[in-house]
Amino acid sequence: MADAADDTAREAWITGIGIVSCLGEGPEAHWAALNTSPPKPDTATYPPYIIHKLPPLGFDKQIPKKGDQRQMEAWQRIGTYAAGLALDSAGLKGKAEMLGRTDMIVAAGGGERDIAADTAILAGLPAAAQPEAFLNERLMNDLRPTLFLSQLSNLLAGNISIVHGVTGSSRTFMGEESAGVDAIRIAVARIGAGQSDIALVGGSHNSERQDLLMLYEFGGFALKDKFSPVWQREAHPGFALAAMGAFLVIESRAHADARGAKRIARLSAVLSDRCRRQPGDVTAGLRRLWGKISSRLQPGKVAVISGASGTAPATAEERVFLAEHQDIAVRATGTYVGHAFEPQFPMNVALAAIAVSRGNLYPPDAGRTGGRASDARPADPGRGDIGGSLARRRAGPGRSALKESLRCRPTMTARGAQSSSSPDLASSRRSAPARMTTGRT
Amino acid sequence: MKTRFAGTVDFVPADPLSSPELSERLADLAAEEAVAESGIGHRGDFPGPLFIAVPPIEIEWEQRRKIATASGANADVSYNDLIRTAAAGQFVPFHERFMFGSVANHLADKFGTKGSPISLSTACASGATAIQLGVEAIRRGETDAALCIGSDGSINPESLIRFSLLSALSTSADPPAQAAKPFAKNRDGFVMAEGAGALVLESMESARARGARILGVINGFGEMADAFHRTRSSPDGKPIIGCIRNALADAGLTPDDIDYVNPHGTGTPENDKMEAMGVMAVFGERAKTLPMSSNKSMVGHTLSAAGAVEAVFSLLTMARERIPPTINYQVPDPAIPMDVVPNTARDAKVRHVISNSFGFGGQNVSLVMGREPA
Numbered sequence A: 001m002a003d004a005a006d007d008t009a010r011e012a013w014i015t016g017i018g019i020v021s022c023l024g025e026g027p028e029a030h031w032a033a034l035n036t037s038p039p040k041p042d043t044a045t046y047p048p049y050i051i052h053k054l055p056p057l058g059f060d061k062q063i064p065k066k067g068d069q070r071q072m073e074a075w076q077r078i079g080t081y082a083a084g085l086a087l088d089s090a091g092l093k094g095k096a097e098m099l100g101r102t103d104m105i106v107a108a109g110g111g112e113r114d115i116a117a118d119t120a121i122l123a124g125l126p127a128a129a130q131p132e133a134f135l136n137e138r139l140m141n142d143l144r145p146t147l148f149l150s151q152l153s154n155l156l157a158g159n160i161s162i163v164h165g166v167t168g169s170s171r172t173f174m175g176e177e178s179a180g181v182d183a184i185r186i187a188v189a190r191i192g193a194g195q196s197d198i199a200l201v202g203g204s205h206n207s208e209r210q211d212l213l214m215l216y217e218f219g220g221f222a223l224k225d226k227f228s229p230v231w232q233r234e235a236h237p238g239f240a241l242a243a244m245g246a247f248l249v250i251e252s253r254a255h256a257d258a259r260g261a262k263r264i265a266r267l268s269a270v271l272s273d274r275c276r277r278q279p280g281d282v283t284a285g286l287r288r289l290w291g292k293i294s295s296r297l298q299p300g301k302v303a304v305i306s307g308a309s310g311t312a313p314a315t316a317e318e319r320v321f322l323a324e325h326q327d328i329a330v331r332a333t334g335t336y337v338g339h340a341f342e343p344q345f346p347m348n349v350a351l352a353a354i355a356v357s358r359g360n361l362y363p364p365d366a367g368r369t370g371g372r373a374s375d376a377r378p379a380d381p382g383r384g385d386i387g388g389s390l391a392r393r394r395a396g397p398g399r400s401a402l403k404e405s406l407r408c409r410p411t412m413t414a415r416g417a418q419s420s421s422s423p424d425l426a427s428s429r430r431s432a433p434a435r436m437t438t439g440r441t
Numbered sequence B: 001m002k003t004r005f006a007g008t009v010d011f012v013p014a015d016p017l018s019s020p021e022l023s024e025r026l027a028d029l030a031a032e033e034a035v036a037e038s039g040i041g042h043r044g045d046f047p048g049p050l051f052i053a054v055p056p057i058e059i060e061w062e063q064r065r066k067i068a069t070a071s072g073a074n075a076d077v078s079y080n081d082l083i084r085t086a087a088a089g090q091f092v093p094f095h096e097r098f099m100f101g102s103v104a105n106h107l108a109d110k111f112g113t114k115g116s117p118i119s120l121s122t123a124c125a126s127g128a129t130a131i132q133l134g135v136e137a138i139r140r141g142e143t144d145a146a147l148c149i150g151s152d153g154s155i156n157p158e159s160l161i162r163f164s165l166l167s168a169l170s171t172s173a174d175p176p177a178q179a180a181k182p183f184a185k186n187r188d189g190f191v192m193a194e195g196a197g198a199l200v201l202e203s204m205e206s207a208r209a210r211g212a213r214i215l216g217v218i219n220g221f222g223e224m225a226d227a228f229h230r231t232r233s234s235p236d237g238k239p240i241i242g243c244i245r246n247a248l249a250d251a252g253l254t255p256d257d258i259d260y261v262n263p264h265g266t267g268t269p270e271n272d273k274m275e276a277m278g279v280m281a282v283f284g285e286r287a288k289t290l291p292m293s294s295n296k297s298m299v300g301h302t303l304s305a306a307g308a309v310e311a312v313f314s315l316l317t318m319a320r321e322r323i324p325p326t327i328n329y330q331v332p333d334p335a336i337p338m339d340v341v342p343n344t345a346r347d348a349k350v351r352h353v354i355s356n357s358f359g360f361g362g363q364n365v366s367l368v369m370g371r372e373p374a
Helices: A025-034 A066-070 A074-089 A117-128 A131-142 A149-151 A155-165 A176-192 A210-215 A253-258 A281-296 A314-323 A344-358 A386-392 B019-038 B063-069 B079-087 B092-097 B102-111 B126-139 B159-163 B204-209 B239-253 B269-288 B303-320
Strands: A012-021 A103-107 A167-176 A198-207 A243-250 A265-269 A304-305 A329-332 A400-402 A418-420 B050-053 B118-121 B145-152 B195-202 B217-223 B258-261 B352-359 B362-372
Touching: A012 A025, A012 A176, A012 A344, A025 A344, A025 A418, A066 A155, A074 A155, A074 A198, A074 A243, A074 B204, A103 A155, A117 A131, A117 A210, A117 B063, A117 B079, A131 B159, A149 A155, A149 B159, A155 A198, A155 B019, A167 A176, A176 A198, A176 A243, A176 A344, A176 B118, A176 B126, A198 A210, A198 A344, A210 A314, A210 B079, A210 B092, A243 A253, A243 A344, A265 A281, A265 A344, A281 A314, A304 A344, A344 B092, A400 B195, B019 B102, B019 B145, B019 B195, B019 B303, B050 B102, B050 B303, B063 B079, B102 B118, B102 B145, B102 B204, B118 B126, B126 B145, B126 B195, B126 B217, B126 B303, B126 B352, B126 B362, B145 B303, B195 B204, B195 B303, B217 B239, B239 B269, B239 B362, B269 B352, B303 B352, B303 B362
Parallel strands: A103 A167, A103 A198, A265 A400, A304 A329, B050 B118, B050 B145, B258 B352
Antiparallel strands: A012 A243, A012 A265, A167 B118, A198 A243, A304 A418, A400 A418, B145 B195, B217 B362, B352 B362
């Protein structure tokens, strides 16, 4: 499909966005909330833990059959719903021929437990004469046959195939935040190489999961007692478990143009790496990846969307790196949307694409009480918050996104992604959000 | 429990035993062997990325019970008690062990693979997907080599019960070694099993330049997802047929170039019927005489590992010029009038193999492999 005479044909463009989070549903709701609303964490569901919950979604709109909805646990419903939004946004819904050759890469966890069944079994075990036999017996009787499928990681993709008809190919990546980064990286690489023309990429996560709070509390990583913006959690580190669905339709420029799709933003590069998480490794890794793309960034027209989660020391190491780039605006979306692992990067790429398409960033402190830049870069002592001023400076429509990510040990993950304006576009004033995500420690 | 047996790998120590622990140990052993045989790179410095198929990971009953006991809540235990106990810091290793990325992370550390390792699941097609991702990366010119692993050590009571509740498992316990009966009329389900397979993939150019011994070639692959049902194939067989045809087209081969089919062949009534239908549709009259034997009759269904394990068997089939049989084949199924290489291995020269892997969620992957071209 690539035309040797036209090296833009294999560019990877975002042509569809489907996002749901505690901020609402869709790009407009997210942008409005980021511009005007303070963070709205949930403290009531699992005190003392702080999570971010979804508002009620009308699942029927994207998953018309109740039977399909019943076959899914919440994380799969959220993801199937967000995938439908992305397909709608790209104008693909119902186009069977095109969906039949749309490639899919889903970033997924899984294992959503039946809390009531687990609890009943655990409560009965101490008194059981034969604990092993009791466990087997109860599992046979208490597990719903379909629960397995609603727990299975690749069944989010399976449900998307069934509900939306995406069947070109189907791959599910696991591995927390890195799964989301690598899903987009591989999709873009395949498009660039002519291995794919169009792809649906993303993931989902449910925050109303005590089984996950337990998993993360083994390491003491969940935010509790007191909410604060992610950059201001040094004394009280932790991530706020979030519910989220984020899917993107990414396609080659040639394919998008041939079908008259609206191109939202270009993904110029997606980089990821890992390190062994020795002290300083994250900062060094971010520097190394930044070095691979920095020559393509236009000074003053770059921003970083950070995936910082608020857990030490990854967030602290990211701050060291960001302090070396005081001229770049930084927004850490985790303050508002929380931390959802697999879909975090797709969500932040979606928010970056929205910023690029609008030509501006959301302000670091708009609508926030106290006039404090709650989401801006951590300002070094004696330095102004450049991020805020850049955000308020309206710039022309940026049209490209350069993404980079850094990945370290999955248990302590950091990633970055930057998007910048593209030098090959004619507009004289392009701004570019860029993004940088850092995960948990 | 209707099914009380499985093909466990109980001779590889994994302590404390858990699905990710054993899956990692099995992957490690397979990768050690593959990397050593390839002679590529240096110890702890593999010159390419890692793609690994692993079972989905979650806290298991052993851990859940330990925490419940430690909570002291006894019969009143709730998840609040489990969380409180977890947060007390006595079970820190559980966190890392039960992260989805932990197996890949440890292997990336040990083997020194490059970049972000990718853990993946396409259910029972996972091992084939890992190979596919490696081939794609090499074709893109991102790397000259890739380490592709499929591993599964996930047999425990709950995982067995889950498959049992879906009526997927054989209940023929007398004896268990004869339970897996792929393509036979009396087949009644698959036998869960554990195992791992690893391949070092390398571009032909790179392999020849360093004088590596080439064990076989991945000529191509195909995929096609099935939107019909979560666990059943589309009754018209189109996704399976499309998947096989995509693989042949990607390899630049025709059905006549294939000398042996290494089927998914689980031994469930549904899989074998639909797979035979798909193979017959693609290969036509020739399907009646084209050898097709199921490795799962002998090793069981190694789930996330199966695609990789069976790719290894396929390569060995070509290299050793011997087709492994479908054992436990006593009652032919008239609906599957094919040459399943019943019960006895057969010597044959095989130029190209197609290996199928299908999984829950409509996952279909076919790999086409061949011998090194002269």
